[in-house]
Amino acid sequence: MTLPSWQSENLGSMARTALWLLQVVGVDGTFTKVELREAFPDVAQIDRRLRDLRDHGWKIDTSRDDPTLTQQEQRFVAAGAEVWLPGKAKAPKHKASITAAQRAKILAADSYMCRACGVAAGELYEDSITPAVLNIARRKVLLPDGSTDYQTVTECKRCGAGGSERTVELAQVLAQVNALAPMERQVLTAWIEADQRTLGPLEKAWGVYRSLPENARKAVAAALAGDND
Template identity: 50%
Template sequence: MTVPSWTDQKLGTMKRSALWLISVVGEGNVFTKEDVKAAFPGISQADRRVRDLRDYGWQIDTNREDITLGQHEQRFVKQGAPVWEPGKATKPGTALTQRQRREVLARDGHLCRSCGIGPGEMYAESYEAAQLDIARRVVKQPHDGGETVELVAECNRCRVGGRKESVDLGAVLDGVAGLGGLERKLLAGWIEADKREFGAAERLWALYRTLPEESRAKVRDALS
């Protein structure tokens, strides 16, 4: 089927946006909101129509997913469904509603389920504030070998490069079964509190890992 022109005024803005991405921007390249406004002058919320393409399998990354991008930059990574074709722009059922987003955030205590940081909190050793979003986590089930997709709150750092990650529930359960009594009690306490308190040595270990080799040597000398 011949691909129509992105300048065809008979098409809706989302369809034109998709065609603009593949014919003007190109996969792998960066664009900004200003580029969108320039391409679609006088059309309100044209940038929102670009974001809507994600619901149809189009991968468009921001600095939440790609830390090399600036605050106002986006990268067109991969084309999804050809929404300009008849029947291809039907709204899929995987899109999240605002109510779903609020429910997931409230259930997870408005904390990242991967690292525990809250929205607006500063990451350690940085001036970057955390932002929370909703991620889809693939969980491999232990009995039938099937997979389920569960929604979790996750911060912008933890989401980078993690879209295709999954967790094996069977392996987790096997690991729990193999713990000794003291370790089981310790883990149960963390799970009950839904929080892990790191000891002084663990915090120093994390900081040590961030040091360059010359500085690491000084820490090793201090311990010897």
């Protein structure tokens, strides 16, 4: 089958990018963002089209995937869906519906509760007589390497209301976690292991301190200040 030209005006910019990779770069060839932009001077967000191709199974490595590449270089490793054919550029994989078996597996992994508010299936909300209904939602997850993944999460009908697609910026979350002090990281690790916010020695000490009479509170504060001398 003859491929259309990557310069074809009738195609969308993602399809043209795919054909440019095949016809100009070639499988296993490397290219830079500058070369990509020079090939498509009329397309404003050509980098984004390249990322969209990854959602369609196109494998494009950066220096993070392949240490032999320089920071500017990317390698076209393998072609994915034939996005220049009518219909193939649509229906990305995240639109596929999930099976009953997949649903059961996701619910089990999420401990049968809404990951946003913690309500369990059939449980009543505190402020209502309506029992909670759990759904499986899809989240667009931006991975640290710039590619996009679609991941599922259990969510109750109320938390999922609104319906607009929510995006998780994983790199931002990882940066926040990495910025924590060693003791904070230990506490967070314990919460993650328990899958709930448990009371550590610090919270317990605070709980006891807060309920103390004034003089006893002063004694605790003085003991702490004494530690610092």
